[in-house]
Amino acid sequence: MIPAAPPIPSARPVPAALRRAGLVATAALAALLALATPAAAHGADAPDGTDYRAEVTALTPARPGLSARIVEAGARLEVTNTTGRDVQVLGYSGEPYLRIGPDGVYENTRSPATYLNRTIVGDTQLPAQADPAAAPQWRRLSADPSARWHDQRTLWRESEPPPQVAADPTRQQRVRDWVVPLRDGDTMIDVRGTLDWVPPPDPYPWWVAATLGFLAVGAAGLTPAGSRAGGRALRAVGALLGLGGLAAVAFTVGRELDAGAAGPGAVLLGLLGGQLWTLLTGLGALAAGGYALARRPAADFALALAGACLTLFAGVANLAVLSRSVVPMPWPAGLARVLVTLVLATGAGAVAAGLLRLRTAARTPHPTRPPARAAH
Incomplete structure (x- = not known):
């Protein structure tokens, strides 16, 4: 009887969810790079806020x-x-x-x-x-x-x-x-x-609200990913990210209205021609939120990626709204600040929650193949 050779350790298989996540990331980055040049040209001379x-x-x-x-x-x-x-x-x-x-x-x-x-x-x-x-x-x-x-x-x-x-x-x-x-x-x-x-507002309360919102949303990533509580947390983060996406879309429409667009057709043309970058960011957050609500594969990665885009391109890009008295919207300035604060809190919170859940999933042991039976 010849004893069986010990099994040779094999490379750890890449989960299908992570492969899909890589494809999603590649497609998203390609789309962002393709849209960056024309989008950055719109509104280059329009202020994000002023005190006059x-x-x-x-x-x-x-x-x-x-x-x-x-x-x-x-x-x-x-x-x-x-x-x-x-x-x-x-x-x-x-x-x-x-x-x-x-x-x-x-x-x-x-x-x-x-x-x-x-x-x-x-x-x-x-x-x-x-x-x-x-x-x-x-x-x-x-x-x-x-x-x-x-x-x-x-x-x-x-x-x-x-x-x-x-x-x-x-x-x-x-x-x-x-x-x-x-x-x-x-x-x-x-x-x-x-x-x-017009004297500028104090941005400190808005920063506090955005920070508290970020911590509350991000804390959902601390729940065990495979548990029932983890599933509820995933859906909650998805719903909140979708709310942030709606806030980004509303803010984008408001900017287009303030730029002089009159009527639904003119607003739509303006959005497609100049505000496409922020509009797609908001719509992407809505899509990622729905993806998480359905608990689809790679939902954690989708939350983190969409949250990062929402935070950068719809939140950080409009930070002037928090500290300027006149904002590029036809609605009250306070409403504009609420929208930007909501975008910052939900976007950054989704990034934190998504990354924490991914980290937990990476540390979870995967089942290994049983050792090969000895040949007789």
């Missing part, structure tokens, strides 16, 4: 079909003209700058404002052709009867606050009244507005 509130107070004289408003947290002035006649916006030297009418929006390539208003700081180099005294040369920008632009008359562009604000930054106060002139044929129309300093 610009408002349109009146059009004098009023014209039916002619309206104006401030969009993008005060970054741009929007004028819409549905009167059926062309209306000109005058530049900083009184020259024709924009023409808005039934044929769309045109800009005067001879106006210095055409170049200065391309950035919110107004630091564009003027070309030789910019001459406010020259005859206008019109170039079409869009077919819509609505124009949005950075107007230096409505903004505070200095790095230091005004003297009166520096003397007492804790009090809301008027910085200045402003006027942007329009011309309707031979009639001059003034877009009148105000620029106010």
Whole structure:
């Protein structure tokens, strides 16, 4: 009888769940890299928050079909003209700058404002052709009867606050009244507005709330993964991450509305064209939350990955909302802070819970093959 050779230790098989998790991670990273370039270009000149509130107070004289408003947290002035006649916006030297009418929006390539208003700081180099005294040369920008632009008359562009604000930054106060002139044929129309300093909120309570939420959600990862309590904890984290995804989607829609989108179609086009990055992050968190609620394989990894994306791209990217009084949303600033705090708490908490559960699963002993029987 020849004794059987001792079994040769074999490599530990890779669980199917981890293989699927690797595929999910690879696909997600590929999608993120593919979308990074176009998404980063959107809204590069729109502030995430500010402490200067610009408002349109009146059009004098009023014209039916002619309206104006401030969009993008005060970054741009929007004028819409549905009167059926062309209306000109005058530049900083009184020259024709924009023409808005039934044929769309045109800009005067001879106006210095055409170049200065391309950035919110107004630091564009003027070309030789910019001459406010020259005859206008019109170039079409869009077919819509609505124009949005950075107007230096409505903004505070200095790095230091005004003297009166520096003397007492804790009090809301008027910085200045402003006027942007329009011309309707031979009639001059003034877009009148105000620029106010609004003291910023204290971000400390919001950071405390986000931290406590993170700890509460992350603590769910301490329950044993294979137990009944672990299953309940997994579903709870999934539900909370889905709630954070909804908050991210709501915040993204709010930013698009504040950017001037009107109507469901315009909002959808804006989301797909410029806010796709944050929108997909929120939708990904919703999907991962549903995946965890169903207790699917690799749900822990999905929670950690989606939570990390939600935290970075919908939470950290919008941290300015917690410490700025004017936010890029048409809703109360307090609601915007609640949404961002919810995103931070659930996203970071899902990362912690997912990683803790993965660590527990990795330490759980796997059944080994029985030793080979001796040959007789």
